[in-house]
Amino acid sequence: MPETERVENLILGGGEPGKYIAWELARQGRRTVVIERALIGGSCPNIACLPSKNVIHSAKVADLLRHASAYGQRTGPTATDMKGVRERKRAMVEGMVEIHRNKFEANGLEFLLGEGRFLAPRTVEVSLAAGGMRRIEAERIFLNLGTHAALPDVPGLAEAAPLTPVEALELDHLPEHLIVLGGGYVGAEFAQAFRRFGSRVTVVEYGPQLMAREDPDAAEAVQGIFAEDGIDVILGAATKAVAGRSGNRVRFEIETPHGERMIEGSDLLVAAGRAPNTQGIGLELAGIACDARGYVTVNDRLETAAPGVWATGECAGSPQFTHAAFDDFRIVRNNLAGGERTTRDRLVPYCMFIDPELGRVGLNETEARRQNIAVRVVTLPMASVLRARTLGETRGFMKVLLDAHSDRILGFTMLAPNAGEVIAVVQTAMLAGLPYTGLRDAIFTHPTMAEGLNVLFTSVPPPKPQSGEA
Template sequence: MPASQSCDILVLGSGESGKYLAWTMAKSGLRVVVIERALIGGSCPNVACLPSKNIIYSGHVAALARRGAEFGLPDGPARVDMGAVRERKRRMVQDLIEVHRRNYAASGAALVMGEGRLVAPRSIEVALREGGTQVCSGERVFLNLGTHAAIPAVPGLAESQPLTHVEALELGVVPEHLIVLGGGYVGLEMAQPWRRFGSRVTVIEQGPQIAGHEDPDVAQAITERFEAEGIEILAGVKPERVDGRSGDRVDFHVQGPAGPQRISGSHLLVAAGRTPNTRGIGLEEAGIALDARGYVRVNERLETTARGVWAMGDCAGSPQFTHVAFDDFRIVHANLTGGKRTTQGRVVPYCMFTDPELGRVGLDETQARKAGVAYRVAKIPMAAVLRTRTLSEPHGFLKALVAVDSDQLLGFTAVGVGAGELVAVVQTAMLAGLPYTALRDSVLTHPTMAEGLTVLFAAAPTPPVADSRKRA
């Protein structure tokens, strides 16, 4: 008979939401148990956000090295040692894991390593990593299950054993020709560094443009930079089948406007969306309902359909960003301790760490038109921000949407160097309810990227853009 233990707080999954809830509640004196299948701290410090940005920056350094003559430095070939690139990433990950171990020890939360499955309301049976089983029961249970890379149902795709971002971050060699299926954030972030390391890279996107959730001018700016670096982009094509095996030879057959086409490469990376880790772990048997997409059904306080059970992070259908998962923790913690926070009305920023970066918060033009929101636009090229001249990084633009009947900021998009940092400034103004004129009239340090906001908003927003209903 498996060993058992009971606790006040039982968390399945040690990702961003789960670990912070565990550490915080344990420090308050509650008995807390966290069950983790494999990755201490979740995907972000192990196989996603931080490792990918580590690799991306190595690619950035390689690109700068090839531009040495532009900066008055000796020009010559930049040889990339992928083993060293990978080792730098591994050291960072190991350091982060040790930080997490220390946090568990300091908080008093127990970390149980193994595969968990719900076997009764608020009870989880764990197949322990070192062998044997254990049943953990909690007064309150929190699901922090995460997601994994989806493999589309393209004939031969699964059989080709493609890379996902997890395996790509562990490559110790530079692929001769990397084919990337998916022109979204993950696919684009992965495509560029491998090109800079020396791979030939082809991005296959079924939609009409890469960065399909963005305005066309954003997609165009990224496309131009990628193509200037030698990255081939095939958009508006339908995957037909895959032959071969990734790591050896793979033939990707697509159907496009020009007819059938075959792309032959050495490696295939799939970056075509995410699937929640909710199947086969007893959720339905415990009274925890899923939505039509397989995510845990929650209300605005992240409570599930089962009494005493919450879900947080990606598995709850939250926007799939670590900073949103952290806010999910804050919402749950607030409601456990007498507060009344909900997921409603959150202003969620994000950044894609390509070069140039993409940062956005609030509405873009596509969303505003779809919602029937009339707006004014302020837009300047990044070259108008003098800091970019000192960096020789003039690519991209800044764009803001302003309400028609007031000076309210509706949204902001930055494509260019430092875009992610600029977004935080505008987001702060939006949260404070400041008009765009507050940024226009601010005294900002020269020469910084933030100074570009005064330039952007000094350009009087153009006349109103009619909403979609008025255009009909």
């Protein structure tokens, strides 16, 4: 049995918040150990955000080539080389990993590749990837455990060896017919990318619309874009059984509002949500509580039930975005220095990187109705934005929610090229408490997508009178 080592700080998981906490503590001269199971730098630069957007951009290039004649370009026959797509992605990932390797070599910081498991409060045993064991006791522990793709409990699904987004990014061949189980953000991004590469694609979604968290008008607009792209979308579909094996031939038996259907495809991608990496690592031995879904229970300062232990990122139930995880780091960092930052009332934007992009910040109409919040809603078709016309990409819209009785911006949704960038403009105004008139009257560069905000906010109806007012 290894002798117990004692350190000041131990980070279990080297993803977004974990690595930044480690770098910050090491910079302060505090002895810090990071335990990472496999991915140097975490999932974002290795298997998630960055590589997926790399592949999505390759798909955008493929689509531009396919429609080159619409832009006055003459090209010959084109075809996707999936090995080339994969190599481009791998080259980017390798560069990112090297950057992280160098940063983990900071003075006072020890990086361990291996699996950690709690033996007792603030005591972790590490099974090193290179062989051997270490036992470490720490004054403070920071959990950054992450999540993994969830596999629904469907007969035959596990036996079909389906792809998750991780394996899909490593494909060196083009699926003949890709079935995507799940019509959320990840499923939609991969569905469109592989359709543009040349696969036949079918999306099977259990719910009544794509992207369950978005307003019906946004979901319907995306479904219309998918129809134009040749993607088959089946809604309200309960998967009853799966047969075959992904990569060869799979058969999907589904129940729809219109009756039973059988779908056959060559490959199967499961994009049906995430589950936390909290099982089997002895959290209960350390006094760390989890909720019914397995996420670590934390307060709004990201402190767990165990003294001296924090949890950050997706394992703590934070929004499943890298930028939210980075803010978790800032909360922990500031509070360790005596601050009072919390997760309460965070304004977290997000963007789905289909083409055109779908971004949102703040409330949408569905949420406003659910919370009984009176709002004014203004929409603008992207055909009214001159930059969209210069690009020839006029599909989509802008939509803003304003407080019914004041000029306060409550939420903004945009389906258009560069939506993620324009979302940041509106988010900044919301954070500053700027009334919508500030954006209405701002001078934006012409012609840009942001200029559309001038047009959108010019059409705002007057506020509704408060109850009792004339």
